[in-house]
Amino acid sequence: MIQGVCPICGKRFEVASIADHPGFPFCSNRCKLVDLGRWIDGRYVVPGVELRPEPDPAASSDEENEE
């Protein structure tokens, strides 16, 4: 088992192997896409300066709207 902590949502998860979980180190493909989207947005233009992930407005602003 490989344990990981998703850098996007902070969720802990376990995978049998990285081959079984192409999205690693993200917990899901959705978080992987969120990360990719941030890169595309240019928020990570200066890596290492701002490591605090911004809350995802779609995920955190409205807790009763969980998927």
Ligand SMILES: [Zn+2]
């Ligand atoms: Zn996640």
